[in-house]
Amino acid sequence: MVRIECYSAPTSLREALQLLAKYGDRARVLAGGTDLVLRLEGVDRDLEGALVNIKQVPGLVGVRAVDDVYRIGALTTVTELREDPVVAEHMPVLADICDHFASGQIRNAATIGGNLVNASPAADLAVPLLLLDARVRLASLEGDQPRERELSLGDFFRGPGVTALEAGELLTAVVVPRPPPGFRARMRKAGTRPAMDISIVSVGVGFCVDGGLIRDARVALGATAPTPLRCPAAEKTLEGRPPDAATARAAAQSAVEAARPIDDVRASAWYRRHLVRVHLEREVLHVGRG
Amino acid sequence: MSRVRSSLIGSSVPKLDAAKRVIGDARYMDDLTLPRMLHGKILRADRPSARILGIDTSRAEVMEGVRAVITAADIPNHSFGHGRDNTPLKGEVVRCIRDEIAAVAADTPEQAEAACRRIEVKYGDLPPILTTDAARASGARAIHGDHPENVALTYHYDHGEVEQGRRASAHVVESTFHLRYVTHCCLGVSGVVASFDGEGKLTIWSQTQVPFLYRRDLAAIVGLDPRDIRVIQPFIGGAFGSKLDIYPFEPICVHLAQVTRRPVKILFSREEEFVASPTRQPAEIRCSMGCDADGNLTFREADLVLDNGGYTSWGATTPFVMMQTFSSLYRVPHVRFDAEVVYTNNPYAGSFRGYGNLQASFTVESLIDELADRVGMDPLELRLQNAQEQGEVTGQGMVISSCGFRECLEGSTTAARWKEKREEYRQQTGRVRRGIGMASMLHVGGGAKIYRSDGCGSILKLDDFGAVTLITGASEIGQGSETALAMITAEELGVKLEVVRVVNDDSEIRPWDVGVHASRTTFIAGNSARLAARAAREKLLKAAARLVERPEQELTIEDGEVLEQATGKHVMSVPKVIRSLHFQDKSELVVTNAYYEPPSVAQDEKFKGNVSATYAWATQVAEVEVDMDTGIIRVLKISAAHDVGRVINRLGCEGQVEGGIAMGMGYTLSEELLVQEGRVRNPCFRDYKIMTAPDMPEIELILVESLDEEGPFGAKGLGEAPAICTAPAIVNAVKSATGRRFTGLPITPERGAREFMKDAQ
Missing domain, CATH: 3.30.365.10 (Aldehyde oxidase/xanthine dehydrogenase, molybdopterin binding domain)
Structure with a gap:
C-alpha cells in the first residue's frame, strides 16, 4: 500500500514544477487518476514520494485555435474532447474515438495528457493524434521559471509505459497542426466488445484525395508494437495511388509487415496481424469513399 | 354479480429493497464495521504445486499494528468440504494457486497485507498436474494420498439398452465438446466478519446462501457447538451459487477472531476474488x-x-x-x-x-x-x-x-x-x-431433494396495527425472493403488500431452510409462506365471525379489511380483529408457522x-x-x-x-x-x-x-x-x-x- 510522503494540489504551473523538481522520479502526477490509481495498486504499490494533483493549475484545460495550430490543454477530459466543437469540426477522428473510450464515468475523469503519459501501446488517443501529426509540450523549471520544449508524439513514446518525459517535467499541452485541406481520417478500435475494452489493435488511416489519387497519406497503429506508431511503409504504399481495393490490400500488407505485435492474454500476435490487415483494408476504402 | 378482485400475483413489483440499494442505504460486507474490529489478510501459495518446507512468521509478527499471525500449526485445522479434502490453512502440501498458507490480523488492511508479505515460506516445488489426462495417466502423482488414481468422484447412470437404441438408429451424430473456466463475477467481493462475545459465542456475518448448513459445517471446522454460532447475512452483492460452499477464509477469520479476542473482518480484493473464488467446471x-x-x-x-x-x-x-x-x-x-x-x-x-x-x-x-x-x-x-x-x-x-x-x-x-x-x-x-x-x-x-429435507420454514407474525412480518428460512442473495415471498403472503392473507415485512437474515430467529440453490426459493419458501399465511387468515376469519356473529364462510379478507363475501360490504378492519384477540381475557397472538416439504423423493x-x-x-x-x-x-x-x-x-x-x-x-x-x-x-x-x-x-x-x-x-x-x-x-x-x-x-x-x-x- 502506498505511503505518500507529500500530497499537494498546487495552484500555479511554477509551484507544480517546483514539486516535480523536488521529488524527481518519486513524484506522481494526479490528473484524472484513472490510470494512476491502478498503478498505485500495482507497479507503484511501494511509492513513498509525492502525489501532485495538478487539477488546480490554471490554463491546462480546453481546446483553442492558435495561429495555424490547435492547442489542447493536458487536463482536457475525454468527455470535453468528445463534445468540443473545434475538435468535432477540425479533428473529427479524435472526437470519434472519444465515443469508444472506456465508459462515461471514466471519460469524465480521464485526461488527454494522462492518456499519453501513461504510454500504453493501446492508448486510445494516441492513434488519432499520431494521424494528426500532434506534438506534445513538456514544461520544466529553468532556474525559477517554467520553460517548455516540444516533441513529436512519435518521439515522445519510448516503450510500454515509458516516454521521453524527464524527471521534473510535466506534459502541459498537445499541439495539433491544422490538417491539410480535404484531409479525412478514420480510426478503428478492435476489441472483444463495443465498450469498456482495451484495443486488441487499433488502426488509423488518413489522407487527401487529389485528382483521384492519394496524397498526404498517414497510417498509425496501436497495440502492434511497444509503442503506438506511424507506419511509413504503408503510407508510402498509399501515396499517389487511387484509394481502391488493390491499394487497400497493398497498404494492409505493408502494415502487417511493419507490425511487431506480441502474444498476450488479450490476443495472439497472429490475430493482431490479421486485424491490422482486415481493418486497414476496410478503413482505406472507407476514407477513400469520403 | 360476482366481484372481480385484482390480484397481486403476476403484477410488476420493484424489489422491496431496491430503494435501499439505490440510495446507498444497503449495508454490504464492505460497509460492515464493529468496534475494535481488526482486518485479516491471507497469504496464498501463489504456486500450483509444492511441498511446504517451512514457514517463518517472526518478521511479520513484530510489524506495526499486527495482532496475530496464524499458520496450520496454530489452529485445529479440521478437514472439510464435500470431499473432506480441504483444510482452512495448508501446512504440508500446496495443491492449487489459491492455497491458504498463513493469515494475519492487524489494525488496518494495509498493515495486514504488508505483514503477509513479510512471512517467509520455503517451498519445494512439485511438477504441477495441469490436465485431467495427465492426472489420469499411469504413474501420475496422487494429488491427494487417499485418491491414488486422482479421481475424486465417478457417476454412472443408464436406462434402457443403448446398443438396442444404436441398432434402431438411422442417423447417429457424435462429437466432443470442450468447456472452459468461467467464474461468477459477483459485484460484491467475498468477505466475512467474525466476532466472539465474552461467553465464547460466535456471531458471523456471512454471505452464505445456505445459512443453516453453514452453521453446522462451520461448527465442525472450528470446533464450536452449532448452538453457539449465530449467522447473520448482510446485503449480499450476488452469489449465483458461489456461496453454496464454505471456503477456507471463513474458518480462518473465525480463528483470527478467537486468537485476538477481537472482531475480525476479511474482505477480498477483486484480484483475490478472481483467483480464490470458485469456477464453473471445465x-x-x-x-x-x-x-x-x-x-x-x-x-x-x-x-x-x-x-x-x-x-x-x-x-x-x-x-x-x-x-x-x-x-x-x-x-x-x-x-x-x-x-x-x-x-x-x-x-x-x-x-x-x-x-x-x-x-x-x-x-x-x-x-x-x-x-x-x-x-x-x-x-x-x-x-x-x-x-x-x-x-x-x-x-x-x-x-x-x-x-x-x-x-x-x-x-x-x-x-x-x-x-x-x-x-x-x-x-x-x-x-x-x-x-x-x-x-x-x-x-x-x-x-x-438432495438433503434429507428439501423444506423451508416460515413464521408469520401479525401485530396489533396489522403489520405483517414474515420470518422465512429463505435467504435473499439479490434474486428477489424477499419481494416474491411478500407478494405471496399478502395475496394469501388478503392484506396490502406495503404492510408485509420480510425477515430473512438472522439464523437466531429464522426457521430452518436448506438454502438458496436449485431454483427452489419461490416454489419451496413460497409454499411455506403461503401455508403460514393461510393459517393466519383462517384464524382471523374465525375470530371475525365470532365477533360479528356470522358464519365464517360469509366473510372474506381483502386489502386488510374483513368484508362480506357476497357483496364486498365492509365488516371490520384486520387490525381490529387482531386487537380483539390480543387484548381480551383469553388473550391470543396472531402468530402462525408452517414447514413445507415438497412431494419429491431422494x-x-x-x-x-x-x-x-x-x-x-x-x-x-x-x-x-x-x-x-x-x-x-x-x-x-x-x-x-x-x-x-x-x-x-x-x-x-x-x-x-x-x-x-x-x-x-x-x-x-x-x-x-x-x-x-x-x-x-x-x-x-x-x-x-x-x-x-x-x-x-x-x-x-x-x-x-x-x-x-x-x-x-x-x-x-x-x-x-x-x-x-x-x-x-x-x-x-x-x-x-x-x-x-x-x-x-x-x-x-x-x-x-x-x-x-x-x-x-
Missing part, C-alpha cells in the same frame, strides 16, 4: 446421439471428464444435474451417462447457476441440431416431435406434472419469426452473415426417482450477425420462452431472464478465466470480459404459465434456467450463418476468425 464431454429415419430419438451416450481442481467442493456433484439433461431433455428411450471428476493442480471448481446444466445443454442441444441436419428436418420440428408432454415420466423417473415445453418451443420461435428468418438466411456468401438458432432446456423447478443409488416436485422448461432463439473477417459475433435478438408455472412478480421474472441471458452470452462469447500453468492470467475485469450494456441484444420474453398444481399459485422455479440454453442457441445460430460448428466455448473473436479463415481458403 468439462470434456464426448456424446453421441441417434434417431430413426423419422426423427424420433433413439439413444444418447455421454462420457464426461470434469476438472475438479485441487479440492472437492459441492460443485463436484454437478454430474447429478448434468445427467438429468442427458437422460430427460426430450424423450430418449436408451441412455448411458458416465462422468469422472478428476483432481488436478488447477483452481477448484464450485457450484454456479445452472449447476452443470450449461455444459450438458450445450452438448445435447448442439447435437440435436446436427441430427436435424442429418434427417433433413427443421430443428424446430425435430424438437417438437421429441418434446415431452404433461403426465409423462422420464427414463430417470422424473414426473412431468406440468409442462409448457411445447409452448416454449412454439412461443419463442413465433416471436423470433423462425421459419421466415431461416429461409431468409439460407445460403449467404458475404463476409457479414446472419443466422438464427435455437435451444431448449429442462431444469428442476420444484426444489431438489433418488435411489441408480439416480432414479422424482427428485423435484416439478420441472421448468425453456427455449431460447438467438439471431446473430457474424463478421467472417474479424470473427466478431453480434447477437441481434434473443427470443426467450420460459415455463414459470405462474408469474409471481413479472418484473422479477424479467430481471432473472435478462441477467441469465447476459451470463449465458458471456459464457458463449467472451468470458474465460485464463488458467495457464495452474495460474489465473486475467484476474481483473479489464481482461475477464463480461457482457456490458451495449453488448446486450433485444430480448423478447414469453412467460409461459403452465399452472403447476403443487406450486404457489401455480409457480415454479426460474432462477437458473435463463442462463442454461443461451450458449447452444447462439452456437446453433452461428452454424446456420456460417456452416461452422463450434464445440468449444467461448467463441472469442480470435477463435471465430481462425475458424472462419478456413472458410475463406
Whole structure:
C-alpha cells in the first residue's frame, strides 16, 4: 500500500514544477487518476514520494485555435474532447474515438495528457493524434521559471509505459497542426466488445484525395508494437495511388509487415496481424469513399 | 354479480429493497464495521504445486499494528468440504494457486497485507498436474494420498439398452465438446466478519446462501457447538451459487477472531476474488446421439471428464444435474451417462447457476441440431416431435406434472419469426452473415431433494396495527425472493403488500431452510409462506365471525379489511380483529408457522426417482450477425420462452431472464478465466470480459404459465434456467450463418476468425 510522503494540489504551473523538481522520479502526477490509481495498486504499490494533483493549475484545460495550430490543454477530459466543437469540426477522428473510450464515468475523469503519459501501446488517443501529426509540450523549471520544449508524439513514446518525459517535467499541452485541406481520417478500435475494452489493435488511416489519387497519406497503429506508431511503409504504399481495393490490400500488407505485435492474454500476435490487415483494408476504402 | 378482485400475483413489483440499494442505504460486507474490529489478510501459495518446507512468521509478527499471525500449526485445522479434502490453512502440501498458507490480523488492511508479505515460506516445488489426462495417466502423482488414481468422484447412470437404441438408429451424430473456466463475477467481493462475545459465542456475518448448513459445517471446522454460532447475512452483492460452499477464509477469520479476542473482518480484493473464488467446471464431454429415419430419438451416450481442481467442493456433484439433461431433455428411450471428476493442480471448481446444466445443454442441444441436419428436418420440428408432454415420466423417473415445453418451443420461435428468418438466411456468401438458432432446456423447478429435507420454514407474525412480518428460512442473495415471498403472503392473507415485512437474515430467529440453490426459493419458501399465511387468515376469519356473529364462510379478507363475501360490504378492519384477540381475557397472538416439504423423493443409488416436485422448461432463439473477417459475433435478438408455472412478480421474472441471458452470452462469447500453468492470467475485469450494456441484444420474453398444481399459485422455479440454453442457441445460430460448428466455448473473436479463415481458403 502506498505511503505518500507529500500530497499537494498546487495552484500555479511554477509551484507544480517546483514539486516535480523536488521529488524527481518519486513524484506522481494526479490528473484524472484513472490510470494512476491502478498503478498505485500495482507497479507503484511501494511509492513513498509525492502525489501532485495538478487539477488546480490554471490554463491546462480546453481546446483553442492558435495561429495555424490547435492547442489542447493536458487536463482536457475525454468527455470535453468528445463534445468540443473545434475538435468535432477540425479533428473529427479524435472526437470519434472519444465515443469508444472506456465508459462515461471514466471519460469524465480521464485526461488527454494522462492518456499519453501513461504510454500504453493501446492508448486510445494516441492513434488519432499520431494521424494528426500532434506534438506534445513538456514544461520544466529553468532556474525559477517554467520553460517548455516540444516533441513529436512519435518521439515522445519510448516503450510500454515509458516516454521521453524527464524527471521534473510535466506534459502541459498537445499541439495539433491544422490538417491539410480535404484531409479525412478514420480510426478503428478492435476489441472483444463495443465498450469498456482495451484495443486488441487499433488502426488509423488518413489522407487527401487529389485528382483521384492519394496524397498526404498517414497510417498509425496501436497495440502492434511497444509503442503506438506511424507506419511509413504503408503510407508510402498509399501515396499517389487511387484509394481502391488493390491499394487497400497493398497498404494492409505493408502494415502487417511493419507490425511487431506480441502474444498476450488479450490476443495472439497472429490475430493482431490479421486485424491490422482486415481493418486497414476496410478503413482505406472507407476514407477513400469520403 | 360476482366481484372481480385484482390480484397481486403476476403484477410488476420493484424489489422491496431496491430503494435501499439505490440510495446507498444497503449495508454490504464492505460497509460492515464493529468496534475494535481488526482486518485479516491471507497469504496464498501463489504456486500450483509444492511441498511446504517451512514457514517463518517472526518478521511479520513484530510489524506495526499486527495482532496475530496464524499458520496450520496454530489452529485445529479440521478437514472439510464435500470431499473432506480441504483444510482452512495448508501446512504440508500446496495443491492449487489459491492455497491458504498463513493469515494475519492487524489494525488496518494495509498493515495486514504488508505483514503477509513479510512471512517467509520455503517451498519445494512439485511438477504441477495441469490436465485431467495427465492426472489420469499411469504413474501420475496422487494429488491427494487417499485418491491414488486422482479421481475424486465417478457417476454412472443408464436406462434402457443403448446398443438396442444404436441398432434402431438411422442417423447417429457424435462429437466432443470442450468447456472452459468461467467464474461468477459477483459485484460484491467475498468477505466475512467474525466476532466472539465474552461467553465464547460466535456471531458471523456471512454471505452464505445456505445459512443453516453453514452453521453446522462451520461448527465442525472450528470446533464450536452449532448452538453457539449465530449467522447473520448482510446485503449480499450476488452469489449465483458461489456461496453454496464454505471456503477456507471463513474458518480462518473465525480463528483470527478467537486468537485476538477481537472482531475480525476479511474482505477480498477483486484480484483475490478472481483467483480464490470458485469456477464453473471445465468439462470434456464426448456424446453421441441417434434417431430413426423419422426423427424420433433413439439413444444418447455421454462420457464426461470434469476438472475438479485441487479440492472437492459441492460443485463436484454437478454430474447429478448434468445427467438429468442427458437422460430427460426430450424423450430418449436408451441412455448411458458416465462422468469422472478428476483432481488436478488447477483452481477448484464450485457450484454456479445452472449447476452443470450449461455444459450438458450445450452438448445435447448442439447435437440435436446436427441430427436435424442429418434427417433433413427443421430443428424446430425435430424438437417438437421429441418434446415431452404433461403426465409423462422420464427414463430417470422424473414426473412431468406440468409442462409448457411445447409452448416454449412454439412461443419463442413465433416471436423470433423462425421459419421466415431461416429461409431468409439460407445460403449467404458475404463476409457479414446472419443466422438464427435455437435451444431448449429442462431444469428442476420444484426444489431438489438432495438433503434429507428439501423444506423451508416460515413464521408469520401479525401485530396489533396489522403489520405483517414474515420470518422465512429463505435467504435473499439479490434474486428477489424477499419481494416474491411478500407478494405471496399478502395475496394469501388478503392484506396490502406495503404492510408485509420480510425477515430473512438472522439464523437466531429464522426457521430452518436448506438454502438458496436449485431454483427452489419461490416454489419451496413460497409454499411455506403461503401455508403460514393461510393459517393466519383462517384464524382471523374465525375470530371475525365470532365477533360479528356470522358464519365464517360469509366473510372474506381483502386489502386488510374483513368484508362480506357476497357483496364486498365492509365488516371490520384486520387490525381490529387482531386487537380483539390480543387484548381480551383469553388473550391470543396472531402468530402462525408452517414447514413445507415438497412431494419429491431422494433418488435411489441408480439416480432414479422424482427428485423435484416439478420441472421448468425453456427455449431460447438467438439471431446473430457474424463478421467472417474479424470473427466478431453480434447477437441481434434473443427470443426467450420460459415455463414459470405462474408469474409471481413479472418484473422479477424479467430481471432473472435478462441477467441469465447476459451470463449465458458471456459464457458463449467472451468470458474465460485464463488458467495457464495452474495460474489465473486475467484476474481483473479489464481482461475477464463480461457482457456490458451495449453488448446486450433485444430480448423478447414469453412467460409461459403452465399452472403447476403443487406450486404457489401455480409457480415454479426460474432462477437458473435463463442462463442454461443461451450458449447452444447462439452456437446453433452461428452454424446456420456460417456452416461452422463450434464445440468449444467461448467463441472469442480470435477463435471465430481462425475458424472462419478456413472458410475463406
